[in-house]
Amino acid sequence: MFVTDIRKEFYDKVVHERVLVLVAFDVDALCACKILQYLFQCDHVQYTIVPITGRQELENAFLEHSEQVKYVVMINCGGNINILETLQPAEHVIFFIADSHRPVDLVNVYNDDQVKLLMPTTDDFDIPAYDDLFKDDESDDDSGNESDSSAPSGKRRRLDEEVLERRRERRLWEEKRKQILLDYEEFSTYGTSSAMIMFDLAWKMSKDSNDLLWWGIVGLTDQYINNRVERGKYMTDVGDLHKHTLRLNHRNEDDDNTVSVDCMRIYFDEELKLALYRHWSLFESLKHSSYPACKFKMWTVKGQQKMHEFLADMGLPLVQVKQKFTSMDMGLKESFKGLFTASCEKYGLDDISFGSFIAQYGYKNKLCAADVVYAVNGLMECVEAEKSATGYFLEALDCLSRQNVKKLLRGLDLAKRQLTTIMQTVHSFIDMKQIISAGPFLYAYIPEGHPDVKFFSRPNCLGMLAYFMQEAYVATSRSRRSTLLPMVVAAPLNAETGSALVIGIPPKAEESTKNFFGRAFEQAAIQTNSRTLHDNFDTSIIEMKSEDRSKFFDALISLLS
Template structure:
């Protein structure tokens, strides 16, 4: 059943109505991404406010989501899915009186979820193109059904003509329905409004909006933007909504004097497309920025002459640019703010600034939304085997300790640490996440430079592909996670875009050899800060492995990720060389 965003309160009221006092009636299944965890933070606050007991289960892919739902059985009245469930037919999981409530930015939404009027509730956020969604399933028609009219000579001549006309109409309607399904799904996968902003709308309608909830919505929006899941138009639209909320909820902070009185406040601020500038030197934040690095073509400028020229044009000495930004002379911070737009335009970086938000965490420190997103995302993707050593001093909060089970504690340690980072009043977890993010980005840039320098990206007709042999410590540490491999593919795609290759050659497929399996990730040209293009690789991969009858696993919520057995990979890569975006 489709619920309009403006009426999202209906979902929560249905959950409340179905809950039983003193029993755990709600199960939340949550994907391992920043937006989903931010949505979880808001949602659990709303449930706690109503004294509703709930269980939460983190999942990293379709098989874990399926297992979680099956284990739920009939124990829960309501199952809430955060950033998972939209693209799958959830009617397969309906048992008894269970109701599914899906908050998921992945699109397109499976038509059976939209059309189920009793057990599945999805949110129409206005960005999911639901007006094109087919209203019914394509029914199989056997050969006997096709020929039955022709073989039936009984009845009058007029009745035979009527039956033939009816069959002709049915065939025509079926053809139209098939075309409608094709048009709806062949566009590929894409993203709409971040789930955290959807759940924040729920908090507004429940009169429980506050700066904490607003901050989580801002982080979800920022996560979608800096990871190229939202185009500029949709980002600006949601930004305006949240900007109005920031003004409304923080007007008293603006009127107070002194940083001590502004702790907890959220403020609007232009942000640079640099990497974690407040957490390192200005120089490194620009060098390791995917945006600046590609625009200045740093992959072919190992002496960094272009970056040094940029600094010189700004009027910032290198010794100032290379020290920690916090200790950089205030004079040069002002020069950066006043001169950046003009100087950047001379280097074809007209959109080097974007509108964003910061939050006052204590009397001296403001945390940028993008910095928090990078830190939490790094914790989520950090190798599990190394996470315990990195965070050995950290103890999860009492609330999260109660929610954990022995089974999930080890398997989803990254999730619980990321969840705690968002809600922690301490700066320790955030700073450790920052260090992980800096370490990963340095590896990302280095890996991209190596692939290009060694000519390890091979051109096909409509895309390029490269293979990570998973031999170096860097590859083993940082590129086992699908999203990490996707980020590397996006960086490579932007580099080739700046090289001036035609649009059709900007798509990139990256492969990482993981033992007996090859993990394959496809990204399409057009996924950038300025735009978003629907990704058709997932459907194309699936069609080819089925045609070739290959062993495969397509388990990620990002359907453009597929795992192929190493013996089948040569046949697979040969088969997909004719890929072309519609």
């Protein structure tokens, strides 16, 4: 059931009880969790936060805590699975689900008692009618409707015809239902950011602040830079957040001298698609950001020469662009963005900017929302074996607080390593022609001996690699059809169990983020008896036995041809 008043139907109910909060491993979920955590601390609500990476961990976490709680809040998990069937909860347990994954499971939608969906009704859910999915009529049971042998033959004949007619109607209804479900579940996609939903709750409770607004902004930005929402949807949501930004950051220019050194100010600005350039050098950022790197074809000598021409056209000396951005000449730093956008059209970089937000902490730290997304993801998917997955989750959660700038800076360093590894892998695959056109889709496999294979055992990092590879392939391919091909990337996951992680992404040409690989992966696995695990909340990401990879992909090619 969809919640229409999030304060009355959700927060006011849980505020006096102990709450179990289950949080998925993504930046948007962390930001939503951070906002909810702040609200709970304000009202002294008792809560337990458990990070979960997949459906099995969801079941384990609920089983472990189910006896202690009446209310369960699920952030970016649980929306697209039948919660009651999966978890088998007691009748008194109520689930509140804020999940951006689509489509939403229809049993969750139509359950009025135990499942409450914290999702804006403005989203396009395209929910089928109840009568097309569920039959409450007991008269469909034919067991008591068999013709009475003692009845006259004419009446017996009429009863038989009635039973046959009801069976025929039932069969037609079931066929129609099956088709409706197939159409509804055909594509997976994403809806409104969960962090935005939690910020909206804080605003309605008059507890919003710049810190909470910033977490909402970072959650939305995570969706955009990871290709989870379309540009139109992103710009609509940015417009909503911009109104809050103006409201919470409104002050007279004359008041600047009275502002505290540790204050936070947020403002809207056009941001460049240059990853971490404020914390790196311009040269490294251009080289490791997918959009300019693929436009210039940075993996070729000619491409690097073209980039040098581009920098010379802007009037930026190599000595300046190869040092840290913070160490650049002040005049060049201030005029850099104007010079950059002025030269972009000439070099085909016509989509180099997007609307975003910047946070200024006092006089020192200046952060773009996209930089924070990279940093949080860098901490969350850290490949160093110092801590458990839960340890890295909690560190990533902590780095969102502006008091923990050191942790955020560590996240930025880890993000640079991630981006460098991704670029090197793309360069290697393009040079060796290891991105294969398998007919209906592009395909790449990271070999077991690859030096950086551990980076790609993480779903978000593998997803970033897949989009970078796809863009690089399209940039180098002479075939116009390349933009119409989706892409599948696989990487070794666990050498001991012989498993691999597989991700599928939609075609480059499609403006829509709708992804059909979830259904395709299921069918290919069934057809070939492949040992797969559909544990991720994003259905286009699966695990499988490496031994079954060959027959699985043969079946996938056959299915999509």
